[in-house]
Amino acid sequence: MDQKQYDYAIVGAGAAGLQLLLKMIADPFFNEKTILVLEPDTKDANDRTWCFWEKGVTLWDELSTHTWPRGLFINRKETIDFDLTPYRYKMVRSAQFYTYAKEQILRARHVVWVKEAVTNVAGQEITTIRDTYFANHLFDSRIPKEFNQVKDRYHSLIQHFKGWFIKTEKPEFDPGTFTMMDYRLKWKDSTSFTYVLPISENEALVEFTLFNDTMLENDEYDQFLSCYIQDYLKIENYEITEVEQGQIPMSDYPFHKHHEKHLTKIGTAGGWVRPSSGYSFKNADRYSSMMVENIKLGRKPEHGIATSRFRTYDSIFLNVLASRNDLGEEIFTRLYTKPAMQSVFRFLDEESSFSEDLKVMFSLNRPQFWKAFLSTFWK
Numbered sequence: 001m002d003q004k005q006y007d008y009a010i011v012g013a014g015a016a017g018l019q020l021l022l023k024m025i026a027d028p029f030f031n032e033k034t035i036l037v038l039e040p041d042t043k044d045a046n047d048r049t050w051c052f053w054e055k056g057v058t059l060w061d062e063l064s065t066h067t068w069p070r071g072l073f074i075n076r077k078e079t080i081d082f083d084l085t086p087y088r089y090k091m092v093r094s095a096q097f098y099t100y101a102k103e104q105i106l107r108a109r110h111v112v113w114v115k116e117a118v119t120n121v122a123g124q125e126i127t128t129i130r131d132t133y134f135a136n137h138l139f140d141s142r143i144p145k146e147f148n149q150v151k152d153r154y155h156s157l158i159q160h161f162k163g164w165f166i167k168t169e170k171p172e173f174d175p176g177t178f179t180m181m182d183y184r185l186k187w188k189d190s191t192s193f194t195y196v197l198p199i200s201e202n203e204a205l206v207e208f209t210l211f212n213d214t215m216l217e218n219d220e221y222d223q224f225l226s227c228y229i230q231d232y233l234k235i236e237n238y239e240i241t242e243v244e245q246g247q248i249p250m251s252d253y254p255f256h257k258h259h260e261k262h263l264t265k266i267g268t269a270g271g272w273v274r275p276s277s278g279y280s281f282k283n284a285d286r287y288s289s290m291m292v293e294n295i296k297l298g299r300k301p302e303h304g305i306a307t308s309r310f311r312t313y314d315s316i317f318l319n320v321l322a323s324r325n326d327l328g329e330e331i332f333t334r335l336y337t338k339p340a341m342q343s344v345f346r347f348l349d350e351e352s353s354f355s356e357d358l359k360v361m362f363s364l365n366r367p368q369f370w371k372a373f374l375s376t377f378w379k
């Protein structure tokens with residue numbers, strides 16, 4: 001076999017690429033297959049804090065910085081306290097995950113890691129600045145250029161945020177309860193909120209987030225964070241130990257159309273971000289397992305992934321938020337408090353039955369929803 005010819009190639013070792021790779025390494029089906037990973041970064045930074053809900057004890061508990069059994073949802077009228085059982089909300093910091101993944105990869109002799117950026121992919125041929133590689137099948141986490149050019153033709157918002165890890169002088173937090181969304185402090189009349197993830201009585205990640213299409217100046221996020229900590233958390237003395245900032249596309253753009261015969265788009269590039277919530281880390285876990293099973297069954301790897309009826313619901317949801325961004329507080333209040341939180345988690349995990357979906361959708365009962373619903377089905 002030519003040295004540069006592989007059974008599989010993974011372009012981009014981020015949340016999706018690494019989760020897929022770990023599942024392949026763990027499955028004896030791939031023991032005799034060669035896997036190439038192409039990634040320009042060293043993958044050792046805490047560049048993302050991934051949070052998600054999950055039932056039971058899994059690998060993520062081992063890698064979690066903290067987990068929470070209870071949550072709060074706060075709007076301008078009320079504070080709702082919910083018990084997540086049987087779920088827990090979990091926080092995995094990227095550096096921890098990258099280190100774990102690299103340890104597993106070092107032991108896998110059929111995996112070749114090349115620290116290079118891919119410049120082009122044509123069929124089964126992959127080009128970097130230095131070399132050319134071939135793979136029978138490629139998994140590609142690069143976001144298609146077309147998405148940025150045409151996303152405005154779809155229902156598209158940006159989830160953008162800045163967060164501070166803070167350390168307080170005195171014990172200020174309850175490490176058993178996180179705040180999922182607090183709508184008391186908003187940027188103009190937009191869908192914007194703060195969330196608080198206490199890691200101990202003295203430490204928390206406080207993040208100001210917007211779901212809209214207007215990026216703020218860097219110091220505007222800082223002003224909101226500082227105001228929230230002082231006026232709502234009532235904390236005077238604290239130190240900022242780390243900063244996290246980012247953006248996540250929330251769009252009903254059909255990412256799946258970029259799959260090719262020998263290429264499957266993965267991660268954000270494969271539409272793995274749930275458009276209505278921006279969550280995708282747990283999807284990467286679920287979808288990677290599905291892909292491994294599909295490959296073993298001789299199906300296309302992307303079979304049944306990120307194209308279900310839930311995308312239609314998300315499209316309706318985005319349609320409303322894009323046209324009436326001021327409704328975010330009310331919509332999320334209804335979504336997270338009317339049905340039981342567990343039903344919403346099942347819905348967001350794409351595990352709910354059609355009747356449960358209807359309950360969730362009916363909880364959002366508002367003229368804008370019915371209008372968006374009709375325009376989705378009678379285009």
Ligand SMILES: Cc1cc2nc3c(=O)[nH]c(=O)nc-3n(C[C@H](O)[C@H](O)[C@H](O)COP(=O)(O)OP(=O)(O)OC[C@H]3O[C@@H](n4cnc5c(N)ncnc54)[C@H](O)[C@@H]3O)c2cc1C
Pocket residue numbers: 011012013014015016017038039040041047048049050051052116117118119141142244245246247248266267268269278279280281282
């Ligand atoms: C700061 C931040 C916080 C987030 N928090 C959450 C959260 O709490 N919960 C949640 O569910 N989701 C969260 N997300 C959303 C989502 O889970 C992450 O963006 C996730 O990392 C997406 O996985 P990915 O593999 O698609 O992309 P990435 O993890 O970004 O990985 C893409 C990889 O491709 C590599 N790459 C890029 N170009 C090339 C190239 N030309 N050749 C080869 N490799 C290339 C990059 O270096 C990178 O390693 C967050 C996103 C951000 C940015």
